[in-house]
Amino acid sequence: MASPTAVDLSAPVIEIDHVVKRFGDFVAVDDANFSIRQGEFFSMLGPSGCGKTTTLRMIAGFEQPTSGAIRLDGVDVSKVPPNKRDVNTVFQQYALFPHMNVFDNVSFGPQAQNVDKATIKKRVSEILEVVRLTEFASRRPAQLSGGQQQRVALARALVNLPKALLLDEPLGALDLKLRHAMQFELKRIQREVGITFVYVTHDQEEALTMSDRIAVMSDGRVEQIGTPAEIYENPATVFVAGFIGQANLWSATVTDRSATSATVSALGGSTLSGSCVADSVRAGAPVTLMVRPERISISMNPPCGDMQSVNAIVTDLTFQGPVVRLALSAPDGSPIIANIDPDADLPLLRPGHNVWASWAPTAACVLPDAPDQPRTLDDIVVEG
Amino acid sequence: MTVAAVPSRVRRPRRERDGDDTGVSARRWFTPWLLIAPGGLWLLIFFILPLFSLGRLSLEDGGLSNYSTVISDNSTVIIRTFVYATISTVAAIVIGYPLAYVIATKGGKYKNFLLALVILPFFVTYLVRTLSWKILLFDGGPVVAILQSVGILNDNQSILGSPFAVVSALTYNFLPFMVLPIYVSLEKLDHRLLDAAADLYSSPARAFRKITLRLSLPGLFAGTLLTFIPAAGDFVNSELLGSDRTVMIGQIIEKNFGKEFFRPELSALSFMLMAMILIGVIVYARLLGTEEIA
Numbered sequence: 001m002a003s004p005t006a007v008d009l010s011a012p013v014i015e016i017d018h019v020v021k022r023f024g025d026f027v028a029v030d031d032a033n034f035s036i037r038q039g040e041f042f043s044m045l046g047p048s049g050c051g052k053t054t055t056l057r058m059i060a061g062f063e064q065p066t067s068g069a070i071r072l073d074g075v076d077v078s079k080v081p082p083n084k085r086d087v088n089t090v091f092q093q094y095a096l097f098p099h100m101n102v103f104d105n106v107s108f109g110p111q112a113q114n115v116d117k118a119t120i121k122k123r124v125s126e127i128l129e130v131v132r133l134t135e136f137a138s139r140r141p142a143q144l145s146g147g148q149q150q151r152v153a154l155a156r157a158l159v160n161l162p163k164a165l166l167l168d169e170p171l172g173a174l175d176l177k178l179r180h181a182m183q184f185e186l187k188r189i190q191r192e193v194g195i196t197f198v199y200v201t202h203d204q205e206e207a208l209t210m211s212d213r214i215a216v217m218s219d220g221r222v223e224q225i226g227t228p229a230e231i232y233e234n235p236a237t238v239f240v241a242g243f244i245g246q247a248n249l250w251s252a253t254v255t256d257r258s259a260t261s262a263t264v265s266a267l268g269g270s271t272l273s274g275s276c277v278a279d280s281v282r283a284g285a286p287v288t289l290m291v292r293p294e295r296i297s298i299s300m301n302p303p304c305g306d307m308q309s310v311n312a313i314v315t316d317l318t319f320q321g322p323v324v325r326l327a328l329s330a331p332d333g334s335p336i337i338a339n340i341d342p343d344a345d346l347p348l349l350r351p352g353h354n355v356w357a358s359w360a361p362t363a364a365c366v367l368p369d370a371p372d373q374p375r376t377l378d379d380i381v382v383e384g
Numbered sequence: 385m386t387v388a389a390v391p392s393r394v395r396r397p398r399r400e401r402d403g404d405d406t407g408v409s410a411r412r413w414f415t416p417w418l419l420i421a422p423g424g425l426w427l428l429i430f431f432i433l434p435l436f437s438l439g440r441l442s443l444e445d446g447g448l449s450n451y452s453t454v455i456s457d458n459s460t461v462i463i464r465t466f467v468y469a470t471i472s473t474v475a476a477i478v479i480g481y482p483l484a485y486v487i488a489t490k491g492g493k494y495k496n497f498l499l500a501l502v503i504l505p506f507f508v509t510y511l512v513r514t515l516s517w518k519i520l521l522f523d524g525g526p527v528v529a530i531l532q533s534v535g536i537l538n539d540n541q542s543i544l545g546s547p548f549a550v551v552s553a554l555t556y557n558f559l560p561f562m563v564l565p566i567y568v569s570l571e572k573l574d575h576r577l578l579d580a581a582a583d584l585y586s587s588p589a590r591a592f593r594k595i596t597l598r599l600s601l602p603g604l605f606a607g608t609l610l611t612f613i614p615a616a617g618d619f620v621n622s623e624l625l626g627s628d629r630t631v632m633i634g635q636i637i638e639k640n641f642g643k644e645f646f647r648p649e650l651s652a653l654s655f656m657l658m659a660m661i662l663i664g665v666i667v668y669a670r671l672l673g674t675e676e677i678a
Contacts, residue, residue: 109584
């Protein structure tokens with residue numbers, strides 16, 4: 001931790017207060033309302049055009065909210081230009097200054113703030129050490145690899161010790177292997193400097209790996225905010241369920257509703273239940289039942305105990321390395337996807353066989369239907 | 385490795401067996417030379433050889449003393465020429481940079497139209513363009529009338545024949561050569577760099593100084609060369625719009641070469657003009673910082 005004093009982890013450093021951003025008729029951000037806590041790794045996740053980058057640019061000061069306020073450490077900065085805001089950005093394509101070497105790039109911010117030369121030199125060499133680029137200080141950006149350029153961009157922003165670091169898909173330009181390495185690198189750096197990170201990405205795996213909390217966005221709206229586990233286990237909407245990880249999403253009708261769960265009729269008349277928190281879900285309402293593929297187990301005989309189960313026909317088997325992906329067809333024809341252990345003792349599992357798909361009631365979620373929601377996995381387009 | 389390189393690799397051993405390999409490598413060696421041959425020959429015959437004979441001629445009779453003679457005989461004209469060329473180049477930067485900047489950054493869909501306007505004067509020949517200035521600036525003309533009516537000029541003062549007329553026309557004639565290269569360098573400037581500069585606490589003025597201006601230096605440098613060199617060698621503007629008080633080196637060379645062609649002193653004067661332009665350019669490049677231009 002760079003900060004010598006104890007940091008109040010619950011204090012909000014950034015407050016997004018009912019922020020709306022319109023470009024002409026297009027609503028880019030629709031009433032975003034959340035706050036980001038001191039020292040947290042906060043991600044905004046969603047497909048392209050969901051408003052996440054616009055929200056980030058409003059925090060940085062490149063865009064101004066149409067209505068609502070953005071507060072930094074409690075001070076309204078909605079109308080403050082970017083050069084007077086104490087946040088720094090790591091840009092998508094890094095935007096390093098091509099005519100300056102690494103040292104000059106990194107010292108650009110402190111120089112603009114008229115920090116004295118000796119302090120600049122000390123701070124730049126410290127931060128270059130953190131990002132492990134000490135021996136590259138006199139190189140130009142063009143002489144560096146993509147990963148190194150990425151770390152220069154990080155150092156250039158972090159050297160200013162901003163209240164928050166804003167990262168706009170910073171790993172998007174890197175290849176997969178380097179991206180994985182940089183994910184851990186980013187987490188390490190964030191722990192080391194203790195600065196709040198606000199991270200924009202369309203890659204759900206990246207967000208799950210790194211974040212303390214995630215805001216999932218779609219069409220300008222914040223769909224859900226929570227820890228990676230909360231969002232994965234208890235998605236609030238069908239969109240979140242489909243966007244984060246893989247999900248079976250089945251149409252269902254509510255037959256009974258209790259405080260925290262609902263019983264539904266789905267998959268050709270089976271009576272199934274799942275956890276449910278949405279107030280809008282009432283008896284008779286059309287809903288979506290969600291179960292993650294890895295929570296489904298397969299057996300040749302009906303399972304015993306407190307398990308939800310349906311009878312289904314195997315349609316396809318795909319070996320995927322760590323798991324076998326099993327495609328099944330429910331009595332009503334709905335597809336069921338199950339990821340099962342390759343070592344599972346199921347010797348007679350072939351297309352056409354009749355099996356039992358079952359899961360614990362806690363693995364299922366009953367989600368309210370949105371008017372224009374995607375119906376199946378294939379309908380949810382996730383950019384790569 | 386390129387796709388084309390693969391088959392040649394594969395076939396090579398067979399060619400070696402056929403004794404054909406020397407032919408291939410000779411052809412490889414020869415091709416680039418063949419491609420530059422037309423241009424190279426052209427330059428050799430019409431530029432290097434005449435230049436060489438001009439240089440030899442400049443050393444005949446008096447040898448190097450030819451140079452000191454022309455310099456002392458024409459010192460006023462030489463100084464005047466470089467002062468005019470420098471002023472018109474600076475004026476072209478002052479007028480041309482903001483123009484290029486606005487077209488490149490604010491032009492939007494009118495970019496090409498505005499650029500076309502910049503180039504439009506080129507559709508009229510150099511001579512006619514310059515002559516038209518005569519109509520604009522003559523004693524009974526609109527410019528003089530306006531300046532006299534507001535009291536900037538006395539009733540018996542004129543513009544035609546003055547250094548102002550010559551420098552203005554030089555600036556006008558070479559302005560597009562300044563605007564176009566600056567425009568090109570500003571056009572390809574990544575605006576995200578300016579976002580980054582603003583993000584790093586820079587005011588718009590500092591961002592311009594540290595980013596925009598620095599990254600447009602190559603364009604500024606090219607524009608300066610394209611303006612200064614022809615301006616320093618020009619003889620048309622002073623001839624048509626100037627007077628005895630505005631004579632430039634180009635005029636002296638042009639006039640005398642017409643009459644008495646092969647004179648060592650004239651060759652020396654021509655060579656000296658070239659050398660001084662070259663020295664000026666090198667000093668300028670150093671001042672701007674060679675690394676930024678490369």
